[in-house]
Amino acid sequence: MTLDNLLRQLARIALFVVALDILILTCCYANPSNEPLTQAPQAAPQAEYLAGCPQPGKWAVSTWSGRTTETFTAVTTCYPTAIDAAYYLDPTTNGWTAWFRDRPEISTLHEVRHMQGLITYASPTLAQIHDEPAVYWPTMLDGEITFQSDIEIAAWVEATIEEDWQIEATYKRGDSSADLHITTLDDLIFDGDRACGLAASGDVSEICHVTLNLWCWEQDFIFDDVPEKTLLHEVGHCMGLAHRDTGVMATPVQFGTTEEDIEEIHTTYGLD
Numbered sequence: 001m002t003l004d005n006l007l008r009q010l011a012r013i014a015l016f017v018v019a020l021d022i023l024i025l026t027c028c029y030a031n032p033s034n035e036p037l038t039q040a041p042q043a044a045p046q047a048e049y050l051a052g053c054p055q056p057g058k059w060a061v062s063t064w065s066g067r068t069t070e071t072f073t074a075v076t077t078c079y080p081t082a083i084d085a086a087y088y089l090d091p092t093t094n095g096w097t098a099w100f101r102d103r104p105e106i107s108t109l110h111e112v113r114h115m116q117g118l119i120t121y122a123s124p125t126l127a128q129i130h131d132e133p134a135v136y137w138p139t140m141l142d143g144e145i146t147f148q149s150d151i152e153i154a155a156w157v158e159a160t161i162e163e164d165w166q167i168e169a170t171y172k173r174g175d176s177s178a179d180l181h182i183t184t185l186d187d188l189i190f191d192g193d194r195a196c197g198l199a200a201s202g203d204v205s206e207i208c209h210v211t212l213n214l215w216c217w218e219q220d221f222i223f224d225d226v227p228e229k230t231l232l233h234e235v236g237h238c239m240g241l242a243h244r245d246t247g248v249m250a251t252p253v254q255f256g257t258t259e260e261d262i263e264e265i266h267t268t269y270g271l272d
């Protein structure tokens with residue numbers, strides 16, 4: 001393909017994305033009655049996912065349906081397909097930003113907003129690994145987990161990890177190099193079903209991503225402390241633990257950490 005042809009194709013894609021954004025804004029935010037809205041409607045939380053996921057080895061125009069969130073979190077909802085790259089053309093600057101699964105150092109598309117259109121490419125061979133243990137989490141060798149999250153839950157995350165896993169946890173606000181990135185969504189759909197939490201890593205790296213479903217925090221489950229147990233369960237995956245019948249790694253999540261869970265992690269990483 002010649003350079004001229006490539007540029008023409010990129011121009012067509014750019015125009016399509018801009019048109020898609022305009023269409024979405026028009027259909028979703030117009031007030032057809034032209035009457036003032038005296039009270040904001042109290043809508044139920046909507047499932048947050050990337051619509052229009054590409055097939056393996058293919059390109060697609062995709063749209064994020066959720067709140068503003070990390071790009072990694074958004075693309076992981078395309079399970080089981082793994083998104084390798086995502087591009088966005090900013091209509092205000094006419095400049096491109098991009099996110100690459102295995103190249104965070106050159107990625108410039110760090111987050112996506114509600115109803116933002118993206119051009120996405122799916123790996124032809126790589127399937128995502130969710131809720132599967134990492135072989136080893138190198139960051140644990142220093143006996144500390146640094147994390148970033150919404151400031152509203154930072155103290156809760158820190159206390160939960162330190163009290164139940166007996167591992168030092170340090171909040172690094174806005175630090176993209178933190179060991180653990182925690183994102184909350186109003187509702188999380190995973191593999192077609194609602195999930196209270198999800199752990200995933202972008203590649204063989206030291207960063208682990210955990211997504212928590214705020215919908216689960218408002219439910220009256222038969223088990224107590226589901227949000228705390230979910231966080232501990234997903235962090236357990238980050239540290240290398242697989243599902244089992246007892247303890248915090250049981251499914252569905254119903255137990256907290258046991259002495260056996262804590263001893264296994266502390267022995268594995270030489271924390272005692």
